[in-house]
Amino acid sequence: MDYKEEQAQELDILRSIYPDELDEISETKFNIHFALDTRPVKYIVLGVEYPEDYPETVPILSVETSDGTFLKERKGEEDGEDDEEVHFEDELNNDDMKKLLDELDENAQENVGMASVFTLASLLKEQAEELYNEKVKKKEQAHEKAILAEEEKEQEKFRGTPVTPESFAEWRRKFREEFKLDQANEQRDKTKLTGREIFERGLNKDEDEDDLKEAMDELNVNK
Template identity: 35%
Template sequence: MGREEQVEEREVLDSIFPDEITDISETEYRISIKLDLPEDDSDEASEPPTIVLYVRYPEAYPDEAPILDLSPPQHAAPPHPHFAVSADKVRLLKGLEDAIQENLGMAMVFTLVTTLKEEAEQLVADRRAAAAKAREELILAAEREENKKFHGTPVTPETFMRWREGFLKEMEEKQRREEEEKLAELKKAKVKEPVRLTGKQLWECGLAGKVDEGEGEDDDGIPTEQVEKIKIEA
């Protein structure tokens, strides 16, 4: 009875997967399963991956589980960024165990193909979402770094006190420089030219006519020592 069920199932599968199924022997065949994936900008240059499911009937199938294996397609295909049969094989086969146990005693290959396809497509979707989240985190991190350039140091009591101390020191230094400049200007303003007396002033001071010609006179006939004294007193 097992062999009859196997032949019947194989005929049904041939009508469902006319271009995807290939016989290897009377009890063994392979089915190519192309994943249906929504378009994604990050995978724009990648074709949807294909899984080849190998099925071999043990003598007691379907009361006994079929012998399954997975491989990439025989023709060379560009690698997909989120899926590789060689890397995901163990995970995908393990994902079929519950379906096998639930369908023992019944033809189950179509159910296994459907389950395998859904598991693989969900795996790709999860990885796409994780990659998109990672890209978003990188963009946000870059934006945060860029925004730091436009944000000052947060004001806290400690940062305010440091700023205040620096500001007061700067103002004190500025005031000191200004006072020094003003003092220097005042000193310059107090320096005067020597006082030169008129003839009348000399007469009033009792200096006129008291100088011997040619002795200790300046150009105006005034005794030099007397002029120096007058300059100082002035």
């Protein structure tokens, strides 16, 4: 196999596929710049260097983020031209770059003996977009979870302790003992009070269970 010829042929094919994206440093070293299909647009660069016996060995690869200057200049775009307002965004960090590079190296090993740069470049773009969009999705979910938690917290302010016959009777007993209402009640008019008056004043010592239920029902209705 003529390694130099194989490399030259592949590089020629890459020129036709990536007329704006390909940045040739030498006959054996080049970068391919990508604008990812993300919102907002993110940029990533695949660095490739041919070992002397490529494609019988894997190419030397690198992956890094970019500000997109190279592509914008090649395409005649102005800074900010591709910007759009989004609610959530994130960045691809060094750990992400390592993960992407590991996937490329693994795929390159599987393609030893064949020209593989186009395959690797396509894989990188796809994986980088998927990784970025997944990070943004997690950020959106975390934001939604925080909003729901805050709403729940606000709703708790308007929720009282549920009134049961037992809890009402216990509260009433303590209330009457504290204010000695049983003694006072002996001198008060025995006129039947409304449910709310019973609750607010707690004066009727001999009310039956129906009176207690009426008081609780009226309290729940008027909450």
